[in-house]
Amino acid sequence: xxxxxxxxxxxxxxxxxxxxxxxxxxxxxxxxxxxxxxxxxxxxxxxxxxxxxxxxxxxxxxxxxxxxxxxxxxxxxxxxxxxxxxxxxxxxxxxxxxxxxxxxxxxxxxxxxxxxxxxxxxxxxxxxxxxxxxxxxxxxxxxxxxxxxxxxxxxxxxxxxxxxxxxxxxxxxxxxxxxxxxxxx
Amino acid sequence: xxxxxxxxxxxxxxxxxxxxxxxxxxxxxxxxxxxxxxxxxxxxxxxxxxxxxxxxxxxxxxxxxxxxxxxxxxxxxxxxxxxxxxxxxxxxxxxxxxxxxxxxxxxxxxxxxxxxxxxxxxxxxxxxxxxxxxxxxxxxxxxxxxxxxxxxxxxxxxxxxxxxxxxxxxxxxxxxxxxxxxxxxxxxxxxxxxxxxxxxxxxxxxxxxxxxxxxxxxxxxxxxxxxxxxxxxxxxxxxxxxxxxxxxxxxxxxxxxxxxxxxxxxxxxxxxxxxxxxxxxxxxxxxxxxxxxxxxxxxxxxxxxxxxxxxxxxxxxxxxxxxxxxxxxxxxxxxxxxxxxxxxxxxxxxxxxxxxxxxxxxxxxxxxxxxxxxxxxxxxxxxxxxxxxxxxxxxxxxxxxxxxxxxxxxxxxxxxxxxxxxxxxxxxxxxxxxxxxxxxxxxxxxxxxxxxxxxxxxxxxxxxxxxxxxxxxxxxxxxxxxxxxxxxxxxxxxxxxxxxxxxxxxxxxxxxxxxxxxxxxxxxxxxxxxxxxxxxxxxxxxxxxxxxxxxxxxxxxxxxxxxxxxxxxxxxxxxxxxxxxxxxxxxxxxxxxxxxxxxxxxxxxxxxxxxxxxxxxxxxxxxxxxxxxxxxxxxxxxxxxxxxxxxxxxxxxxxxxxxxxx
Ligand code: FES
Numbered sequence: 001x002x003x004x005x006x007x008x009x010x011x012x013x014x015x016x017x018x019x020x021x022x023x024x025x026x027x028x029x030x031x032x033x034x035x036x037x038x039x040x041x042x043x044x045x046x047x048x049x050x051x052x053x054x055x056x057x058x059x060x061x062x063x064x065x066x067x068x069x070x071x072x073x074x075x076x077x078x079x080x081x082x083x084x085x086x087x088x089x090x091x092x093x094x095x096x097x098x099x100x101x102x103x104x105x106x107x108x109x110x111x112x113x114x115x116x117x118x119x120x121x122x123x124x125x126x127x128x129x130x131x132x133x134x135x136x137x138x139x140x141x142x143x144x145x146x147x148x149x150x151x152x153x154x155x156x157x158x159x160x161x162x163x164x165x166x167x168x169x170x171x172x173x174x175x176x177x178x179x180x181x182x183x184x185x
Numbered sequence: 186x187x188x189x190x191x192x193x194x195x196x197x198x199x200x201x202x203x204x205x206x207x208x209x210x211x212x213x214x215x216x217x218x219x220x221x222x223x224x225x226x227x228x229x230x231x232x233x234x235x236x237x238x239x240x241x242x243x244x245x246x247x248x249x250x251x252x253x254x255x256x257x258x259x260x261x262x263x264x265x266x267x268x269x270x271x272x273x274x275x276x277x278x279x280x281x282x283x284x285x286x287x288x289x290x291x292x293x294x295x296x297x298x299x300x301x302x303x304x305x306x307x308x309x310x311x312x313x314x315x316x317x318x319x320x321x322x323x324x325x326x327x328x329x330x331x332x333x334x335x336x337x338x339x340x341x342x343x344x345x346x347x348x349x350x351x352x353x354x355x356x357x358x359x360x361x362x363x364x365x366x367x368x369x370x371x372x373x374x375x376x377x378x379x380x381x382x383x384x385x386x387x388x389x390x391x392x393x394x395x396x397x398x399x400x401x402x403x404x405x406x407x408x409x410x411x412x413x414x415x416x417x418x419x420x421x422x423x424x425x426x427x428x429x430x431x432x433x434x435x436x437x438x439x440x441x442x443x444x445x446x447x448x449x450x451x452x453x454x455x456x457x458x459x460x461x462x463x464x465x466x467x468x469x470x471x472x473x474x475x476x477x478x479x480x481x482x483x484x485x486x487x488x489x490x491x492x493x494x495x496x497x498x499x500x501x502x503x504x505x506x507x508x509x510x511x512x513x514x515x516x517x518x519x520x521x522x523x524x525x526x527x528x529x530x531x532x533x534x535x536x537x538x539x540x541x542x543x544x545x546x547x548x549x550x551x552x553x554x555x556x557x558x559x560x561x562x563x564x565x566x567x568x569x570x571x572x573x574x575x576x577x578x579x580x581x582x583x584x585x586x587x588x589x590x591x592x593x594x595x596x597x598x599x600x601x602x603x604x605x606x607x608x609x610x611x612x613x614x615x616x617x618x619x620x621x622x623x624x625x626x627x628x629x630x631x632x633x634x635x636x637x638x639x640x641x642x643x644x645x646x647x648x649x650x651x652x653x654x655x656x657x658x659x660x661x662x663x664x665x666x667x668x669x670x671x672x673x674x675x676x677x678x679x680x681x682x683x684x685x686x687x688x689x690x691x692x693x694x695x696x697x698x699x700x701x702x703x704x705x706x707x708x709x710x711x712x713x714x715x716x717x718x719x720x721x722x723x724x725x726x727x728x729x730x731x732x733x734x735x736x737x738x739x740x741x742x743x744x745x746x747x748x749x750x751x752x753x754x755x756x757x758x759x760x761x762x763x764x765x766x767x768x769x770x771x772x773x774x775x776x777x778x779x780x781x782x783x784x785x786x787x788x789x790x791x792x793x794x795x796x797x798x799x800x801x802x803x804x805x806x807x808x809x810x811x812x813x814x815x816x817x818x819x820x821x822x823x824x825x826x827x828x829x830x831x832x833x834x835x836x837x838x839x840x841x842x843x844x845x846x847x
Binding site: 043044046047049058060061063064066070072073074075076077080082083084085087091092093094110114115116117118119120123129131132133134146147148149150167174176177178179180183185 | 246247248331334335338339341342348349351352353355356357358359361362363508509510511512513514515516526529530531532534535536537539540541544596598599602626629646647650665806819820821822
């Protein structure tokens, strides 16, 4: 066999041409893939990055909240880094707080779990209302009768110890919209 | 000269190229209905030109995007026109694309051998929509921000890859600089690049196959076209009258004029029945140059005229800068996505699966159906299936879009959202002028330090659950259960005069819903039965302490004021309880500096202070941090700066545009 190949190789123009074509294609592809590959690697870097996670922030004193259990909207403004900029105070979102009958406080992210519009509060009977696709949420954040959202409003963690001192500290966080599962982003 | 041309031609072959480009034969002669493709190329060209000039003034980052667009719009000469043309051409381009598509389908111009060109055309349509979608965000205003938030969240629901996809699109887990840089690169680089490449192929293929000869014009065909135009302009006329703007009286005139012209044309067609030119039409083919090009040029001029018409009529919106913590009740996509948006409201698309079906699967099926048209349309029946399908699609689009807009037109929350965003933007323009520019941290910081905007918002969020302001919450919303005095005009002579009237003092307007209704002051007011003259004098005296905005010396001047103080010290016995002009301190709230900025800040900060309500305080919280008796600090709800902003707003003290000299 080896002798046969050696005999055929040098003189076979077809084979030489094939090799040349194959090498050009592979080499050409490899060369182009360097800039493209690097570019794409940079582009997709956010998926390897860590999310910003929750931010613990003081929003109110318990006594500031309406005694009748209706919610009040609080802006969340906190220190935050966005790419290269560090903002000492950046508006991040807003949170509904409401007093519970058992003395606790419930907190909801006002971002609609359907597609992310800002939910407003109508009244204790009508509950919360999203101005985008008209989802209605009940006072306790659960889904109302007409609600295209896949889940109720996203509740946020309220620090129990601080609550005892009359302070409402909330871990502010955003969650992926449009799915049933409440997944932090 | 000729030699020079020959030399160029020899090296480049340009003469042949030009000949080929211009002397394309148009079978059956030039026709008006062949202009759509040219108007589209024209629109694309306009977008490239205006886009590149806008690019020269635009800066894509979260702290400069809105700011640079503001600068283009308001400071650069003709910037408003440049941006206006870019914006409105984009809108009209979508319409032209759809018309082009309709024409191709009706004429079955997708049949062999033109399938590929049809597919390229459809891809072009989607690239254009993608360019529009990405462009919508670039001004980084409330409108673009919230619409993009919704759109990118929908990208996030794609199974398996959705989460990562969304992160890649917005450049992280949060919206910011990298959302803008990415959208901008797509909008001005990647997508237009792809667009150009495809347009070249599209036109090359079009030339390769030649024009699809339309059937000879018939009366019915002409009527159809003119009625279509009539419907469009009829709708525009109705719109122009509904949204009539007294400053732009010319608008209804122009559209109704065009509409009248179309009606006359239709009438003429009906009477004379002309336009059946199958007999008169020259049998020989026409030439692209100059027959068809002349028509194309006129059509392009009409497109430009329409664009300018809208720029002058509707101008080009720039709402307040993006603020994720500021709810925006008017989050809507641009009108051509309104139908999709509206669709998601239907209960069939409820829940995660429903959303996936409504936002991803149904649109994908529709797109696939359009892609399959050349294959479906091979037979005669197939062709009709396509035509019907297309009309159904367009019909559905129109109905859903109309439903969406109709809903919004009747939705108070929506209207308030729009009005607020516009008011903010207007105020911000004023603030920028007053400040002489935008601070490096961005325009939002100006809004956040403005008593007029920020003060009102803080009031609505923190005070309006008890205190109304002119009956509402100060932001156009309502106060459900007012339980404390209405603070509109607080500190003014009129407001104080109302307070001194026993009847009003004990009404809901002042203290009717508090325990002060039965308090000492109420009793005292009842006892002394003040004369109107006394009320006037005392309110003049007290108003001179606070001097809220709009304050002026009363008739009778300082003397009258002094007489008011005199009454308070003597006849009316106010000084028995209240500290007045720094003298004495009774149990009631001190009236020294009554309703002055300092007094109010102290009051909001801690109404239960011994100089104020003391122990008698009824439910009003202390908004500033205070030391408690045991030495610990009780954190207030608001920062000092916030309280100052609320007080500034209540006192009507904010920088006004007239304050600066231009
Ligand atoms: S975003 Fe709230 S209902 Fe769709």
